[in-house]
Amino acid sequence: MKRLFVGFASLALIVALSAFTPAKTPKKENSQPGSSFSMPDSVKAIVDHSCFMCHNSNARGDAKDKLNFDELSSMKGPQLVANLANMAKMIKNDWMPPRKFLKDHPEMALTAQQKQVLLEWIKAENNKIFSEN
Amino acid sequence: MKKRNRKLWRYLFGTLIVLFVVIQFIPVHKPKVIKDNPNDFLLNTKMPAHVASMFQESCYDCHSNQTKYPWYARIAPSSWLLASDVTEGRAHVNFSNWTKMSKAQQIAALSDIASEVKSGDMPFWAYPIMHPKARMSKADRKELVDWAQKYQNEIFYSK
Numbered sequence: 001m002k003r004l005f006v007g008f009a010s011l012a013l014i015v016a017l018s019a020f021t022p023a024k025t026p027k028k029e030n031s032q033p034g035s036s037f038s039m040p041d042s043v044k045a046i047v048d049h050s051c052f053m054c055h056n057s058n059a060r061g062d063a064k065d066k067l068n069f070d071e072l073s074s075m076k077g078p079q080l081v082a083n084l085a086n087m088a089k090m091i092k093n094d095w096m097p098p099r100k101f102l103k104d105h106p107e108m109a110l111t112a113q114q115k116q117v118l119l120e121w122i123k124a125e126n127n128k129i130f131s132e133n
Numbered sequence: 134m135k136k137r138n139r140k141l142w143r144y145l146f147g148t149l150i151v152l153f154v155v156i157q158f159i160p161v162h163k164p165k166v167i168k169d170n171p172n173d174f175l176l177n178t179k180m181p182a183h184v185a186s187m188f189q190e191s192c193y194d195c196h197s198n199q200t201k202y203p204w205y206a207r208i209a210p211s212s213w214l215l216a217s218d219v220t221e222g223r224a225h226v227n228f229s230n231w232t233k234m235s236k237a238q239q240i241a242a243l244s245d246i247a248s249e250v251k252s253g254d255m256p257f258w259a260y261p262i263m264h265p266k267a268r269m270s271k272a273d274r275k276e277l278v279d280w281a282q283k284y285q286n287e288i289f290y291s292k
Contacts, residue, residue, distance in 0.1 A: 081237050081241070082237075082285070084237065085238050085240065086241045133289065
């Protein structure tokens, strides 16, 4: 009986633990066949630090409906251009990360230098997309 | 007791009136109206006329330089609300500057028109209450969304 209980308890523990470990999202290659979308490590580091927390497929809330970094790399053409241009708008206007959010996470604010890295990347990506079509 | 209550109400009402008068003197920065906009979206695109007039009625108060301020835009506190709405609206997209926008910005604006109008997020829910002409039927919305999506592709593939 005792052994049975221990067995069940450890099973329950394993189930509980696995529920709390974040679901692994398959790592996407930086460039995929058919689209030359690429995100250099310098950009990815900023995105991971300041944006990805809300803008990913598993995030709670509706930020991912506006922009989802898990889906960005599979986007093409006008849709990708629109997403990138809107990203630039948000960064330029200091609308993202939201001020309210930064109250609790001040370390996630974008520095002037980080903003520049993102904006230059966006510009280069958009130019590339236009030149390829 | 009753007398005291009445006195209290009178004080409260008096204070409100004084407050109302005082707030009228707080300066409000209302975005300026510019009538002549050669770079305008509707002037420089071939949106079907009836969609265009609907678009102008529904969007241009906040998303262009041609804001038609209502009478209550002169009175605080509604003036504050309008000033902030128009400021924010123009910052998001100002259709008076269309030809000065980059191709990417134009495509983003058209994609936003399609998604915001389709979802019903725009026009902002409170706006059509005060502006009956901005009430769009389902068919109106669909026509605008279809046009925006088509035109977005046109710009993307144009050289």
